[in-house]
Amino acid sequence: xxxxxxxxxxRRVAEAKAxxxxxxxxxxxxxxxxxxxxxxxxxxxxxxxxxxxxxxKLGHIAAARNAAWMLSTGDGACRSPKISAELFRFAAxxxxxxxxxxxxxxxxDGWGVRRNLAEAVxxxxxxAGGNDRDAMHExxxxxxxxxxxxxxxxxxxxxxxxxxxxxxxxxxxNVADMYLWGDGVPRNLSKAFYWFREGARSGExxxxxxxxxxxEHGESxxxxxxxxxxxxxxxxxxxxxxxxxxxxxxxxxxxGVKRNFDEAVAWLRKARSQGHKGAAKVLNHLRTRDGRxxxxxx
Numbered sequence: 695x696x697x698x699x700x701x702x703x704x705r706r707v708a709e710a711k712a713x714x715x716x717x718x719x720x721x722x723x724x725x726x727x728x729x730x731x732x733x734x735x736x737x738x739x740x741x742x743x744x745x746x747x748x749x750x751k752l753g754h755i756a757a758a759r760n761a762a763w764m765l766s767t768g769d770g771a772c773r774s775p776k777i778s779a780e781l782f783r784f785a786a787x788x789x790x791x792x793x794x795x796x797x798x799x800x801x802x803d804g805w806g807v808r809r810n811l812a813e814a815v816x817x818x819x820x821x822a823g824g825n826d827r828d829a830m831h832e833x834x835x836x837x838x839x840x841x842x843x844x845x846x847x848x849x850x851x852x853x854x855x856x857x858x859x860x861x862x863x864x865x866x867x868n869v870a871d872m873y874l875w876g877d878g879v880p881r882n883l884s885k886a887f888y889w890f891r892e893g894a895r896s897g898e899x900x901x902x903x904x905x906x907x908x909x910e911h912g913e914s915x916x917x918x919x920x921x922x923x924x925x926x927x928x929x930x931x932x933x934x935x936x937x938x939x940x941x942x943x944x945x946x947x948x949x950g951v952k953r954n955f956d957e958a959v960a961w962l963r964k965a966r967s968q969g970h971k972g973a974a975k976v977l978n979h980l981r982t983r984d985g986r987x988x989x990x991x992x
Contacts, residue, residue: 719752726757739770750781759785759793766796766805775806786817791824798832802842811842822853830857831865847878858889866893867901883914894925902929903937910940910950919950930961938965939973946976 726745729738743764749757762781765774779800785793798817801810815836821829830853836843838850851872857865870889873882887908893901906925909918923944929937938961944950945958959980965973 719749719754719757722746722749722752723754723757726760730760739764741770743770750784755785755788755790755793758782759790759796762793762796775800777806779806786820789824791821791826791829794818794821794824795826795829795832798829802832811836813842815842822856825860827857827860827862827865830854830860831862831868834865834868847872849878851878858892861896863893863896863898863901866890866896867898867904870901870904887914894928899929899932899934899937902926902932903934903940906937906940919944921950923950930964933968935965935968935970935973938962938968939970939976942973942976 722745726742726749728734729742729745731737743761746757746761746764750761758781762778762785764770765778765781767773779797782793782797782800786797794817798814798821799805800807801814801817803809815833818829818832818836822833834850834853834857835841836850837846837853839845851869854865854868854872858869866889870886870893872878873886873889875881887905890901890904890908894905902925906922906929907913908915909925910922911917923941926937926941926944930941942958942960942962942965945954945961947953959977962973962977966977
C-alpha cells in the first residue's frame, strides 16, 4: 500500500476516534446539565458532578469548567480547591474566558495553588480579551493597587470603565468615584453623576447612596430633595449606614419627605447599630418631654 494511502487511512481512523470521543463527552455533558438543573428528571448534584468529571476527562471544556465550579463551591461534593484549580487551568488553557478569570482569582488568593499575583494578572488579561467583565474589574484593581503589576491609575481607570461598559455595577461605582475625585482622569462631575446613576439602576448600593448625595446637594444636577430621599431610602433598605443616617435626618427635618420623627429615629438607630457616630450623636440629642414624641433639642 502506498505511503500516502496508508497515512490517509491512519488519519481517518484518528479522526473517527476523536469524533467518537467528542460525541461521548457531549452526551455526558448533556446528561450532567439535565441532572444539575433538574430538566426532565429529579435534580441530583452528586451525579451531575460525576458526569461533568467524566466528560472533562474526555476533554470537554465546559464540563471541566462546571466541575471546577462545583468543586470550588461544594455543590454535589466536598470542596476540593486543588482539583478545582486543575480543572479551571485545563479549561483556561483551552481558551474558556470564564475559567481564565476563575484561575486568575485562584492564583490571586492562593486557593488550592501557590499564590502568584503576576500569573493571576496574566490570566485576567486573557479573560478580559475574551470580554469577561469580572476579569476587567480585577485588572482595574490590580493596576490601582499595584498587585502583580506596576501601579498605574490611568490603566486602572481604563479597565474599570471597560468593565462598567460591559455592565458590571461595582465598576460603574468605581468609575464614578474616579471622575468625582479626578483619579486617573480629569475631574468631571457630570460623568460621575452618570455612572453613579447607572450603578444605582443596576442595584449597586453605594451608587444609590452617592446618587442621593448628588440630588441633595445639586452636584451636576439640579437639587431635588425628593429624589435624594428616594435613593437614600433604597440604599438604607439595603443596609447602607450612611444612607440610613441621611434618610433619618431628612425625615427629622421634613426635607424631601413628610416629617416623621418615629421613622427618623428608627433609621438613625439602624445607622448607630452599624457604628455610625453621627447617628449616635443625633440620637443623644433627642429626648422626651412629658410623654410627648421625641424632639430634637436645640
